[in-house]
Amino acid sequence: MNIAYNPAKLAPPPARILPEPVAAQPFPLSVTCVGEVERADEHFGMGPWWVQQSLVLGKRAGLVKAIEFAREVVANREYPLGDADGSDFAAELFLILDRDRRLVLAGNLVASAIAWCPPVVSDAEARQVVQQASRLRAKATYEAGCDNHRAARRLRRDAGVLEGRLVDIRWRDAVRRALREIA
Template sequence: MTHFRSDTFRPIGQILATEVMPALFRARRLPLRISCLGIASDDGNDKADRFDRTIPLGECQSPEEAMRFACLRLSQSNICTGPDSFPHFRPRIMVIEDCEHRLVLAGEIRAGVILWQQPVASDPEARRIVSEASRLRGMAFRSPDPDEAREYRYRAATLEARLVDPFWRETTTELLRLPQAA
């Protein structure tokens, strides 16, 4: 008797390896934490009183949900609210990290829109970004002008937004291909 293998049924080991184990591993890295980097000040007039601040926004259970949450908070100007908030906060970069503080996704904020950054495609590309970001941070360190130094640091942080953890790269790349992510 000859048995024919059907394409509709897969061995349990294959299902475990391709679907169940990755889902369990991803669940260990949840929840995802969303935060916003920006420039805060107590009054919007004096440049000397400005300082960099990271504002934690919340947690979500998936990258898709985290992106929607971040976009919603930004669109509602609901970034720096609450009793410990700053009257003047200019959001610059939105960051999504897993519970192990590994970068899942990040994007630069321009004109009230988050420009999510594509993750690096390879390790050599990641090394180039790290080198360029280090160069910019060095320029910030040497700059006598605090505003110029801040701009160098934000340019470096925008580059580093592409340094998505290798575990999340494929998920993030696929997510950014979807039309609603644009």
């Protein structure tokens, strides 16, 4: 008995995977702040030192609501430090992420306002942003090796702000509309 092998009869029918529309994106959006917390050194007598820390500030059901919430946090300077009572927190970067931790929007704290990073327009622009950020991080590594830690920190921060433009492709159009709406 001769059984012919026919892969077309065994394989499932082809499936089409469609991009997930923004309207169906998982909510709520998480608002996070990245900054530095001052820690006091009580044991070694070296004085205070700073540690980078991310704080989840809250969750909101929509993009405009998340942007407004971040603005309120900055205006009121209310950062939930938890067990770091008495420590000083210096906010630097605000991130809005969806439930799947995709970047929706990023903003740089300038004085007492958030300067939201415009999302990249194309994949080619995204590649340029990644290259620029990589160059900044390489310069930061060089500066840190020369004990120029202040310059290294500034360069790393600039790279992080630049990378804030790398909004997930599913969110780019919605972010542009929201930024026009709140302007």
